[in-house]
Amino acid sequence: MTSEITFPQTEAELAETVRMTTLAFRRQVTPELMAGFWADVRRPGCRPEHQRILKVDGRIVAGALIVEKELRFGGSVFRCAGIGDVATDPDCRLRGLGRQMMEHCLEYMTDQGYAVSVLFGITDYYHKFGYRPAGCESSLTLTVPDALHAEAGALSVGPLRRDDLPAAARLHARTDAALPMTFVRSTAYWQHLFPRFRTARTLREGGGKLVAAWHGEVADGVYVVRQVVSQPKAPVMSSLLAHCARAAKRAGVEKLRFHLSLDHPFARHCPEYGAEASVRYPRNSGCMLRVLNFRSFARKLLPELSARVVAASLEKPLPSLTLATDLGQLGLGFDGDTTLLEDSPASISSRVRVDQGRLCQLLSGYRSIDDLSGLPGVTAPTAALPLLRVLFPQRCPYLWQADRF
Ligand SMILES: CC(C)(COP(=O)(O)OP(=O)(O)OC[C@H]1O[C@@H](n2cnc3c(N)ncnc32)[C@H](O)[C@@H]1OP(=O)(O)O)[C@@H](O)C(=O)NCCC(=O)NCCS
Structure with a gap:
């Protein structure tokens, strides 16, 4: 039996890796899912050699994707290696292949000079490799009638355009730098996100200057906002809340929920309108660092x-x-x-x-x-x-x- 750890060197090997990973996550291998993984391994911060694979007798049996990031804690920015898509072929589990893959990735990332590593992990697995939970899941929920008390002001609402990205990136970077832990978003990463934020809305001053933006969608009967960008000024944040509430009302739902750090200026602004804060700390899983x-x-x-x-x-x-x-x-x-x-x-x-x-x-x-x-x-x-x-x-x-x- 021969085994080696390497990276996919041909399109066929990459396709095999994507297929194995998709099966490992117990998802059906559909063309859409395959396309999603293809997009993942080609996103900013990924290099072909960062898709690590373990081959046994020529067959790809385990893999992990290393994602290059910059992790920021206020004024300190670290070269960071994220790990995602950690997978062992379902037929080859519990034989130490996942461990071999993880130990290899740790050595590889250390040799490449990354200062820290982060991942979003399953329960009771990654602590074996030195990772500790270091991030939480937090959100703020308001009723639509309560949020409609926020003052909308005179800012105008419109779609997010591709040429808004630099202004949105600047606003985002300014507030993120004051948050406890954030990823630095490169211009390329904003471009990468743009298709996902296709339906995002913006707020502008009379002269057209972008002062806030958000991306919301209805999920399970709640208007859910997973991204807000805003000047940290009370009138702008009130207006942002008021326009989110109007969007939620138009969508026919009774609640709106913002997923964000409770230290974010917008989260600190919302309690005035009645809000329920939630912080969840997944046990030995979720966002983990080492x-x-x-x-x-x-x-x-x-x-x-x-x-x-x-x-x-x-x-x-x-x-x-x-x-x-x-x-x-x-x-x-x-x-x-x-x-x-x-x-x-x-x-x-x-x-x-x-x-x-x-x-x-x-x-x-x-x-x-x-x-x-x-x-x-x-x-x-x-x-x-x-x-x-x-x-x-x-x-x-x-x-x-x-x-x-
Ligand atoms: C998680 C996964 C990669 C483990 O692969 P594996 O090759 O079976 O793991 P190993 O045999 O190397 O196991 C290493 C250790 O982890 C333990 N372990 C294995 N699978 C585990 C799991 N799902 N949860 C918790 N611990 C697990 C093993 O018992 C072993 O413990 P030990 O070293 O103390 O004896 C594999 O189950 C998988 O592909 N799961 C589906 C995809 C997934 O959830 N990936 C993680 C995303 S964050």
Whole structure:
């Protein structure tokens, strides 16, 4: 028996990979589904060699797609490798092929220099490979009569045009940069999304300037909005809500639901009109993260940690910290408002032990240090807790559905 891990080198091999993956997910292999997978493996961030496959005696029996992304935590942007379409042929399950594929992908992604990896996983599988849940599913639901109380104002409504994409991208990037965890969307990715956002609506000022946009559709009797883009100004956000409510009313439904981080300015604006917030934390599944290259991860962490220290205006001088993880050690020193990497742990007074997966949870705001401290693999000296609370505040880390894979 011969086995090798490689990538599809011919159209026929790619078709076989797509077929195996489709069957693995227990979906019927229809031309539409095949076309969807073809589009997936060719989206921005995917390269032919990123579709990894495991061949046994020439037959493709397992696969995984690596998706290149930039993952942003405020001012820190990491080179990130996403993994999707992890699949083993249904006839070959529970023989360690999925494990072989995952271990190969981890080695490959680490060698390629990615700092972190993210995936949207099934329950109780990916923790075996160092991933920890670090994102949540959050939404805000309003009744249509309540939302109709929002002031529509004088903004005009219209369709999203392809030439609106740069303006929409700028608005989106501005609000996303202040959210706990987001993917950076390239111009190419906005272009890729455009067909999906065909029915999106926009709001414009009198001069034609785009100030907001949303994409809504009716699902299960609710008007569901999975993407909003808005200037973070109260009159614009009221108008956005009012126009979504009107669209929901026209569609004949009684509720509207926004899937977004509850830290998004629009989510913070809505409670005035009556809203029900929901945050779901899937158990050992869903959005999961892990660190791949600790040194590059540590270096890129500094801008955001510095920003958090500055925003908190803490009493100076601040104590140094060592974050000791299973992948490496990070010495943090604080010089005025600047956070520095310190190489010599000897000079560092407080040592925090936290494994890399838990560090991801702290960074995204998924869990707080008070909550984690004392769990297996996490110890934090009491004296370090005030600073750790500032460095890692608990927030609502939700990733837009349009960015998932
Ligand atoms: C998930 C999947 C890829 C696993 O493939 P596999 O080749 O059977 O996995 P392995 O034999 O390498 O199993 C590795 C470990 O995971 C466990 N495992 C296997 N399938 C699992 C599952 N569906 N859920 C949880 N654990 C699972 C195994 O028991 C084994 O545990 P161990 O190492 O502690 O003994 C395969 O079941 C599949 O293709 N499922 C359908 C597609 C899918 O859901 N993909 C994941 C999308 S996020």
